[in-house]
Amino acid sequence: MRNFQAPGRSAIYASNGICATSHPLAAKVAIETLEAGGNAVDAAIAGAVLLGICEPQMTGIGGDCFVLIKPAGEERVIALNGSGRAPKAYSADALRARGLSSVPVRGVDPVTVPGAIDAFCRLSADWGKLGLDRVLAPAIRYADEGVPVAPRVAFDWAEDGPDLQGDARKFYLLDGAIPKVGQVFRAPGQAEVLRRVAREGRAGFYEGEVAEDMVTSLQAMGGSHTLEDFAATACTYTDPIAGDYKGTELVEHPPNGQGATAILMLNILKHFDLAAMDPFGTQRAHIEAEAAKLAYDARNRFIAEATPRLDHMLSPETAAKLAALIDPNRAMAAAEPLSESVHKDTIYITVVDKDRMAVSLIYSIFWGFGAGIASQKFGINFQNRGAGFSLKSGHPNEAGGGKRPMHTIIPGMLRKNGKVIMPFGVMGGAYQPCGHARFVTNMVDFGLDAQTAIDAPRCFSGEDGMRVESGYTEKVRAELAQMGHAVSLSPEPIGGAQSILIDDTGILIGASDPRKDGCALGY
Template sequence: MRDFQAPGKSAVYANNGICATSHPLAAKVAIETLEAGGNAVDAAIAGAVLLGICEPQMTGIGGDCFVLLKPAGTENILALNGSGRAPSASSAAEMRARGLNAIPLRGVEPVTVPGAVDAFCRLSDDWGKLGLDRCLAPAIRYAEEGVPVAPRVAYDWAEDAKDLTGDARKFYLLDGQVPRAGQIFRAPGQAEVLRRIAAQGRAGFYEGEVAEDMVSSLQALGGKHTLADFAATSASYTDPISGPYKGIELVEHPPNGQGATAILMLNILSHFDIAAMDPFGSQRAHIEAEAAKLAYDARNRFLAETAPRIDHMLSPDTAAKLATLIDPKRAMGSAAPLTEAVHKDTIYITVVDRDRMAVSLIYSIFWGFGAGTASRKFGINFQNRGAGFTLLEGHPNELGGGKRPMHTIIPGMLRKNGKVIMPFGVMGGAYQPNGHARFVSNMVDFGLDAQAAIDAPRSFSGAEGMLVETGYTPQVLAELVAMGHEAQSAPDPIGGAQAILIDDTGVLIGASDPRKDGCALGY
């Protein structure tokens, strides 16, 4: 039980349904959708699409999503890959010939075709009850009327707005200025796009005037995108991957997502007596950092859309060999190079309904405001997911026409004795596999409930060195430096998280990260 005299929040308990996400309006809309007779899929779509209006620096219909879904009446988990592809004319060789050794983070080069809208349409058709028009109605209304900018959103907006260019500045600034907390943000162009999707399904986005607006805007910037690329976009069902950790099974999305990295991290950590360590001490943070370096190095070598060596990453033998490389008292040097620095530009939403259908959905435009560009007529902000490719010739994740890039966003679920007990997710770009491993370890090794496991301080060894949240004591930071870590206080909160426990009694328990504006709501 938490200390009720200390700052904090209680988990949310409910019988009929819970949504946990990063903005309260989206959680409210999701619960209203359940109360109107919708199921968890309907509620997740309604909340997720609204988050593109509430948190436009994080996500939007110009982005991608991944979904784990447990239908009602079964413990089977389905995976839906809603990530888009590079334009068919994309060429790593052409970029290398231009003198590039990496795909730029901003501009037209990293823009891949948005995949989320097709995934939402597929989910609604296959698993929803209310229909897409009803699910999109709240987002359409809020996009027209506007939403007050929330405090954490305003904080991120101010940091990310410098990367907005061209038409994006017209749509995502207010009179040329970054919106302040409490100011109203409207997106009437996106409201019109959502009306067309509600009426026409995916054709309202991937064909006709909306697609023409996106393609012509990208081509004007020098992009190789075509109407055929957009029309060909299709989400795909895949089989999840999983791995055990001390009686709990972590279920992840397969590549092109990086979920295998979290499974490998936990496999490495299983070779250490983590439970005997101080949960917020330097020893645990050190072992976790070393495991992350090794797991992320494997990620960078092997993960791609096809991932021919995924079995190697998931093998217990691989984890055992990697664990022997960790010195319990000394850092192994700088972190293995990552394809991107830690960033926080993602939303996550999870919903469980009265029939115990569970949805774990993550949805993003990658970096803050994605590529920093937007379509000229409707103001659709383009993602920069193509920056997840490499230009290294022969690498499995080498940029190629029609390929999906290695993706950082990963929804998660936990099973125990074959039963799904928790959909959850951790936002934060590259941090996400580390965040999954820490969240699971917090609960399994230290007995923390989901809310306490989310609240707990975080650290991450990535491209910027070892970032340590202020929840750690100065002594821990000094001890990590003495071990050889390039440790420093994190300038921003590391990621965010949401989770819903399906308790043995049947009660639902929702947890939400205080690092974000959001909450868990139930009924």
């Protein structure tokens, strides 16, 4: 039980359904969708699309999504890949010929075709109950009427807003200025797009006037995108991958997502007695950082749409060899820097309904405000997911026409004894595999409940050195520096997380990260 005299929040207990996500309006809409007779898929779509209005710097209809679904009455997990592809004419050779060693982060070069809307339409048709018109109605209303800017959203907007270019400034600034807390953000152009999707399905987005607006806008900026690229967009069902950690099984999306990195990291951590360490002390932070360096190095080498060595990444032998490289007293040099870009901006939503259908859904435009550009007529903010490609010749993730780039966004689920016990997700771009591993080890090794595991301080060793949150003591930071880590206080919260435990008693227990504006709600 938490200390009720200390800052914090309680988990949410409910019997019929719970949604946990990063904005309260989206959680509220998801619960209202369940109460109206919808299932977890309907609720997750309703909440996710609304999050593109509530948190436009994080996500939107110009982005991608990945989804894990546990159907009602079953324990199997189904994966849906809603990530889009580079235009057919996209060429690594052409980018290299311009003297580029990596795909630019902003502008038209990194824009891949949005995949999320196709995935939402497919999910609704295959698994939903209410239909798109009912499910999209709340997002349409809020896009028309507006949403007050929440505190964390304003914090991110101030950082990312200066990167907006051209028409995006018209749609995502208020009178040319970055919105402040409490100001109302409206997106009537997106409301009209969603009305067309509600009427026409995916054709309302990938064909006709909306597609023409996107393609014309991108071509005017030098893009090679065509109407054929948009019309050909299609999500794909795939088989999840999984790995066991001391009796708890972590279920992840397969590549082109980076979920295999989290499984590899846990496989490495198995070789250390984390439970004997101080959960927020020096030794645990050090071992986790070293495991992350090794796992991310493998990710950088292997993960792509067609991963050549996935079995190698997931094998116990690989993890054992990597674990043997870790010096418990000294930090190793950082892994080779990424040539492709990694991000920190996304949203996550999870819903479990009264029939115990569970949805774990993550949805993103990659960097803050994506490519920083938007379509001229409807104001669709384009993702910069192509910045996840490598320009290294012969790399499995080398940029190419019609290819999906390596993706950082990963929804997760936990199973125990063959039974799904928890959909969860950890936002934070590159941090996500480390965040999944820390969430699992917080609960398995240290016995923390999900809300406490989410609240707990975080650290991450990435391309900027070892960033630690203020929850770590000055003593721990000094000891980590003495071990060779380039330690600094993180200028912003590291990631954000949500989860729903399907308890053995039949009760649902929702947890949500205080680092975000959101919450868990149930009924």
